[in-house]
Amino acid sequence: MITLSVIKADTGGFVGHSAVHPRLTAEARREIERAKSSGLLVDGHVESCGDDISLIMTHTYGPEAGLIHSFAWDTFQATTHIAKDLGLYGAGQDLLSDAFSGNLRGMGPGYAEMEFEERPSEPVLCFLADKTEPGAWNLPLYKMFADPSNTAGLVIDEMMHAGFAFEVYDLCEDRRIVFDCPAELYDMLMYIGAPARYVVHGVRSKTLGTTAAATSTQRLSLIAGRYVGKDDPVMIVRCQSGLPAVGEALEPFAFAYSVAGCMRGSHHAPIMPVPVGQAHPSRFDGPPRVVALGFQIKDGRLVGPRDMFDDPAFDGARRQATEVMDYLRRHGPFEPHRLPLEDLEYTTMASLTRRLSHRWTPITTEVATPAGLR
Ligand code: 13P
Ligand code: 13P
Ligand code: MG
Ligand code: MG
Ligand code: MG
Ligand code: MG
Incomplete structure (x- = not known):
């Protein structure tokens, strides 16, 4: 079984609420590469739509997995840090809590996840x-x-x-x-x-x-x-x-x-x-x-x-x-x-x-x- 997780957050808009600054996307991509090297993720891709960054990830931990959600949370903390440095609009907008506790439910970031047997x-x-x-x-x-x-x-x-x-x-x-x-x-x-x-x-x-x-x-x-x-x-x-x-x-x-x-x-x-x-x-x-x-x-x-x-x-x-x-x-x-x-x-x-x-x-x-x- 493989799990596909798409986890997203608005961690700061460039300019206003219109887009994501390329430095934030680059940081998220670095984090995804690190998680692939460490074996946490099978694969990963970063894309944005408007001012929201999406982490598109495959892994074997199932939906609502603490390890995957905390990785996404940490990544969004890192992009928020850069957003604050650049004075981007609404830096950390979707990170509504100060501390991560288990999974992202009710924490601000959104996620769509599914686990399935991969077809040929x-x-x-x-x-x-x-x-x-x-x-x-x-x-x-x-x-x-x-x-x-x-x-x-x-x-x-x-x-x-x-x-x-x-x-x-x-x-x-x-x-x-x-x-x-x-x-x-x-x-x-x-x-x-x-x-x-x-x-x-x-x-x-x-x-x-x-x-x-x-x-x-x-x-x-x-x-x-x-x-x-x-x-x-x-x-x-x-x-x-x-x-x-x-x-x-x-x-x-x-x-x-x-x-x-x-x-x-x-x-x-x-x-x-x-x-x-x-x-x-x-x-x-x-x-x-x-x-x-x-x-x-x-x-x-x-x-x-x-x-x-x-x-x-x-x-x-x-x-x-x-x-x-x-x-x-x-x-x-x-x-x-x-x-x-x-x-x-x-x-x-x-x-x-x-x-x-x-x-x-x-x-x-x-x-x-x-x-x-x-
Ligand atoms: P976002 O939810 O994309 O940040 O937009 C908020 C808003 O107020 C747009 O005018
Ligand atoms: P192809 O003949 O190009 O494989 O397309 C089949 C199909 O189901 C398109 O919806
Ligand atoms: Mg938003
Ligand atoms: Mg909105
Ligand atoms: Mg916004
Ligand atoms: Mg948005």
């Missing part, structure tokens, strides 16, 4: 997104694993016909459920169509009995009085041979669907699939970006990556994202561009409530109409 050919896609939240994977996962208009294999591949099981987290109540699709597809859509609260954590093949997809949905934990766990997400999708073909797993991103995030984490905006070199959201801290790194895994080695959205066939989605961004921007501070009050990452509402509470008066029938208007 093991094509895997690692999706990294910036300026959005884990629920942003709900729509593409539904399309990949449950929509025959997206995934031809659901109809014409014998091994996909039985469908897939979706594990969904309720981030508000700290509970989970497994939906058997397609039988329970309509039940599931009632929930995952509300991605701020219900988030697909993983998908399994019913025929193969193995894991097919994993996202960085951390259970929400309370740290220093605020909820954490909803942040710029990553996702792993295994492909082919009873699972979606690579092209079927990429196809949902040919549509620039709307996600929550963008400026101050408080706006709806279209997600834009881009090659790694364009994953630097600067216009209104957006539009939110997604990159897809393709690997063939062989004996745990990460053969790749291929930059999967570096394909002119995604130009249409990029154009669409720009058009939708223009349209939504014209709403300024109004919904549906601005998020509903309960989903805002930034808010002045609490202080407004305090300051204005005495000025709100009941609406009565006794409205004094100015004399001139009678």
Whole structure:
């Protein structure tokens, strides 16, 4: 069995929240090389999307392994150190705790992990997104694993016909459920169509009995009085041979669907699939970006990556994202561009409530109409 772990954190933005400084990426790469030499990792790769660094790692310790998580934590401490030296924005932004204790749950960094028996050919896609939240994977996962208009294999591949099981987290109540699709597809859509609260954590093949997809949905934990766990997400999708073909797993991103995030984490905006070199959201801290790194895994080695959205066939989605961004921007501070009050990452509402509470008066029938208007 091999474990693929993608662990990410924002340890400082260059400039603002738009990108990762090359010195941070270089430091993370040095750490990955050291961990490969010491035998901790079978292989590793470092990539960034926006201001988030992702460590893509293969190893044999299984998910939630203390050794792997503490390695990632130490690496992010090291990049934070450099970010502070360079005065980068929000240095150490996602390291919410002072001390590492066992694993990264509730510590700030996000992680998607899966353990599986490597097939003779093991094509895997690692999706990294910036300026959005884990629920942003709900729509593409539904399309990949449950929509025959997206995934031809659901109809014409014998091994996909039985469908897939979706594990969904309720981030508000700290509970989970497994939906058997397609039988329970309509039940599931009632929930995952509300991605701020219900988030697909993983998908399994019913025929193969193995894991097919994993996202960085951390259970929400309370740290220093605020909820954490909803942040710029990553996702792993295994492909082919009873699972979606690579092209079927990429196809949902040919549509620039709307996600929550963008400026101050408080706006709806279209997600834009881009090659790694364009994953630097600067216009209104957006539009939110997604990159897809393709690997063939062989004996745990990460053969790749291929930059999967570096394909002119995604130009249409990029154009669409720009058009939708223009349209939504014209709403300024109004919904549906601005998020509903309960989903805002930034808010002045609490202080407004305090300051204005005495000025709100009941609406009565006794409205004094100015004399001139009678
Ligand atoms: P090839 O014929 O190029 O191997 O493609 C097969 C396939 O399944 C594409 O989705
Ligand atoms: P990040 O979550 O990517 O740091 O972005 C935060 C933000 O406020 C962007 O405007
Ligand atoms: Mg972040
Ligand atoms: Mg940031
Ligand atoms: Mg970010
Ligand atoms: Mg964010």
